[in-house]
Amino acid sequence: MRSNVFKLYDLPLTNKKELVENSQVQLTKKLNLATHHINHFAEPIEIEKLAGHYGTPLYIIDENTLHKRVRDLRNAYARFNGHVKLAYSVKANFTPAVLTSFIKDGITFDITSLGELHFLRRCKAPPEDMIYTSVTEEFQEYYEVLQSGIRKVVVSSFSGMTNLAKAAHKLAIKPLTMIRVNPEVGVKAEICASYKNGKFGVPLKGGTIDNAAQMVKHLMDNDLLHFEGFHFHLGSQITDFSCFIHAFDKMHNFMTKMKKEFPKFTVNTFDIGGGTPVFYNESVPTPSQMADSYIPRLNRLVESHGSFDLLIESGRYLVAESSMLISKIVNTKEYDEQEIVIVDTGYHLLLDAALLKQEYPQETVSTLNPSNEQGRSANGKSIHLTGRLCDTYDVFPQSKASDLTGAKVGRYVSFYNVGAYSVVFNMPFHCQTKPAIVMKTMNGEYRLVRRGISYEQLFIDEGGSLI
Ligand SMILES: Cc1ncc(COP(=O)(O)O)c(C=O)c1O
Structure with a gap:
């Protein structure tokens, strides 16, 4: 069956939807999905020592894993016939120490707000390694973006493109302009960013001016903006x-049409x-398995439309498995069938556990000092792992890989693969403070990279000094 997927690019571009879908179902069944380890850290982490020193909850980031994920993702696209660039999507985790690690890898940064730009500038990332993709697309925003030295901007609406042109005119800069398209393909994922009438990007055709065909027309021979290529983001x-295969086919047809209409039309950058995906509950395909399923299709785009730089963006994959959250069991309750285990963290630190019912793999950490522990462990009863918040959503779904054996008061519970879309959502619900973050650096040292915040600091941040 794998051969079906790889031969799709030999088929006519019409009437192959069914084959793509059937192939994909079989592909997922047949792919030899790697057995995932609950912990991806290169070396053991001294959890008890760190938790004792910094207190809990505590995030720990492994820098080695960050760099490894960059290498894995880059290697996955080695068979693409062209130049491949990786962009880290800062929205997944903006911790300055994480940004600084990725700057060392020389990758690009996908940013979406002036705040993210500020963080990257403070970390001394070069503006030529940034691509700006905004949802708001205001004139002043684009003005500041261009002023900062960024030259690659993705526009997502006709009025956004007009604002960019105005900023470009005022600063006498001609930015490389990409169009964010909404290919309107069905995406079977929890987080889907491409659907009919969707918020992100513009459709290829339809509407009046907010479509890719109209925007390409305005960008051809434009005095203020230089047409660079296309971007789409399908989901997470x-x-x-x-x-992806549906989207590439739609882009192929669209690019063929544009070339007929505008002989000078060429795509320099194609950002997909x-x-x-990363492992939470079920094994997932590796980046190589993902890339292999559509690289032939991408290579065909190169054959038909000429060489372009392929930009792969990633937030989740690059950071998720680099981080764990350590929490402490602070209370338990025993019912006939199950044990309620209450930890000192909650969805204020792991929002996706409540929002998406994300099953982060959890594990009880046995303590070196059993005198800190109280009570009995769950005695084979099923464990309901809950957080410290007075809120019904504050219950942690468990991964198939979770192992809470021996959970009792005083022991630690590690939540793995929490590096993406968690720290960035930290919120002070119930006057909870942001915990510290420690990074295990490449030379094996533990370095405090974010201080925990005190109740007094939170009080002041919330206006306590203004009363
Ligand atoms: C435009 C864009 N690119 C890339 C990403 C990163 O996606 P992921 O974290 O799934 O890699 C996002 C996430 O929302 C996004 O909006």
Whole structure:
């Protein structure tokens, strides 16, 4: 069956939807999905020592894993016939120490707000390694973006493109302008960013001016903006890759049409967004398995439309498995069938556990000092792992890989693969403070990279000094 997927690019571009879908179902069944380890850290982490020193909850980031994920993602696209660039989507985790690690890898940064730009500038990332993709697309925003030295901007609406042109005119800069398209393909993923009438990007055709055809027309021979290429982002945690194949086919047809209309039309950069999945509950395809399923299709785009730089964006894959959250069991309750285990963290630190019912793999950490422990462990009863918040959503779904054996008061519970879309959502619900973050650096040292915040600091941040 794998051969079906790889031969799709030999088929006519019409009437192959069914084959793509059937192939994908079989692909997912047949792919030899790697057995995932609950812990991806290169070396053991001294959890008890760190938790004792910094207190809990505590995030720990492994820098080695960050760099390894960059290498893995880059290697996955080695068979693409052209130049491949990786972009880290800062929205997944803006911790300055994480940004600084990725700057060392020389990768690009996908940013979406002036705040993210500020963080990157403070970390001394070069502006030529940034691509700006905004949802708001205001004039002043683009003015500041261009002023900062960024030259690659993705526009997502006709009025956004007009604002960029105005800023470009005022600063006498001609930015490389990409159009964010919404290919309107079905995406079978929890987080889907491409659907009919969707918020992101413009459709290829339809509407009046907010479509890619109109925007390309305005960008051809434009005095203020230089047409650079296309961007789309289909969604996050994608494990069914047929949506990419559908999107590439739609882009192929569209680019053929544009070339007929505008002989000078060429695409220099083709940015296929994020979506590379990570392990939470079920095994997922590796980046190589993902890339292999559609690289032939991408190579065909190169054959038909000429060489372009392929930009792979990733937030989740690059950071998720680099981080764990350590919490402490602070209370338990025993019912006939199950044990309620209460930890000192909650969804204020792991929002996706409540929002998406994300099953972060959890594990009880046995303590070196059993005198800190109280009570009995769950005696084979099923464990309900809950957080410290007075809120019904504050219950942690468990991964198939979770192992809470021996959970009792005083022991620690590690939540793995929490590096993406968690720290960035930290919120002070119930006057909870942001915990510290420690990074295990490449030379094996533990370095405090974010201080925990005190109740007094939170009080002041919330206006306590203004009363
Ligand atoms: C435009 C864009 N690119 C890339 C990403 C990163 O996606 P992921 O974290 O699934 O890699 C996102 C996430 O929302 C996005 O909006």
